[in-house]
Amino acid sequence: MHYFEYAEKDTTLYSRSGSQNTGRDEILEVTKDVSAAGIVGGISRVLIKFDTTYISSSIAKSLIPSSSYTKFYLNLKDANSRGLNVNQNLYSYPVSQSWDSGYGRADDFPPIDEGASYFYRDNGTTRTQWTGSITGSGGVWYNQYEASQSFNNEPSDVRMDVTNIVWRWIHGDIPNDGFIVKRSGSIGNTDTTLDEGSSKALGTFSFFSRETNTIYQPTLEAVWDDSKWVTGSLEYLTPTELEDVVLHPRSYRDSYKEDSKVKLRIVGRPLYPEKTFSATAGYSTGYNTAKMLPSGSTFYQVVDAYTDDIVIPYGSGSLVSCDSTGNYFNLDMKSLLADRFYRIEYKIISGSGTTDETIQYFADLPSFRVVK
Helix, strand or coil: CCCEEEECCCEEEEEHHCCCCCCCCCCEEEEEEEEECCCHHHEEEEEEECCHHHHHHHCCCCCCCCCCCCEEEECCCCCEEECCCCCCCCEEEECCCCCCCCCCCCCCCCCCECCCCCCCCCEEECCCEECCCCCCCCEECCCCCEEEEEEECCCCEEEEECHHHHHHHHHHCCCCEEEECCCCCCCCCCCCCCEEECCCCEEEEEECCCCCCCCCCCCEEEEECCCCCCCCCCCCCCCCHHCCEEEEECCCEEEECCCCCEEEEEEEEEEECCCCCCCCCEEEEHHHEEECCCCCCEEEEECCCCCCCEEEECCCCCCCEEECCEEEEEEHHHHHHEEEEEEEEEEEEECCCCCEEEEECCCCEEEEEEEE
C-alpha cells in the first residue's frame, strides 16, 4: 500500500537575499553561486513540512503497520534543474525550530520579509533568528538524523528514504518542524571538500513546490506491504496458461471519491481457453472459474492517464493479494489528486529465480477518475 501526504508548507532560503521570504514561489531551489575566481557568492536551502497527524493516527489504529514494516520517502519532482555536471548528493535533516511559510516571492519588489528567510524563521517584524545555527544562518536542524540521495551528472527527481526521520517524529523523539534539504557543509566551512563551501560550481537543483500549478507537488510517501494470500479452493493459473494470460478488471467504476478506500479486483484468464466437446458448445470449467495469479510476484502500478507519470510504482508496497474469490488490491484514493484520470498497470513475474523466469506487463486497461 502507498499513502501520500502533500506538503503543508515550503520555502527556499537564499543567503544572498537575507531576510526575503519566498513562500509563494512555484519552484524550490538548492543553489550555489560561484564566481570565476572560485568564490562562493551565495547558496540556498529548502524547507518543507508535511502534516503527519493522519499517518500517526492510522498507525495508532493499526491501519498502517509499525516501524519495522513501513518506509517513508520524500518526493520532489525536478523542475528543469541546470548545471549539474558532477556527481553529488543532496541531504535532508529534520528542522529543529518552527518557521512560517510566508507569502513572498523571489521576484517581489520591494522584497517581502513576512515568513521564513535565511536570517529569520518567522517575519520581518518579530525577527526571530535561527537560534543556535551551526552555519550562522539558513535554518537549524538535528544533525544526527540524516537522509541523502546521490545524483549522477544529470537532473533527477528526488525519492529520498527519510524513514528514520519520520519515525522520530511519530514516536515523539523530536517535534515535526519539517525537513531542510541542502548540500553538504556550509559557506565558509573549513573543509572545502564539502559542497556548500567548496570552490566548485555544482549547478542548481530546482523542484516544484506546493504552489505549483502542475500535478507535481512535493509528497511524503508511506509504503508498506498490505498483501494477503488466502486461496480457499482456488487453483493457480498453470505455466502454460500464464504464457498467454489476459487480465480483466472486475467491478471497476468510471470514478471514485477522493476520500474513499477501494478494493479493486483483477481476474486472469487464458487467451486461448481449452474447448470442451459436449452436447452444448462452451469452454472448459477452468476458463469459467477464477484462478490465481502468481503469489508474491504479481504487482500493480498507478499511472496518470494524461501524462504517463508513474504515481505508484511497482514494488513491495504494490503487491496483488488473493482471497477465496480471486485476486485484488486495496487503493486509498486520498493519495491521488482529484479531477485526474488514472489507469492501473500490472507486472507478472513467472518462474521467479529460475532459468525460465519471464516478466509480463499489462497496460491496456480502462482508466478511472478521482472526483471530489
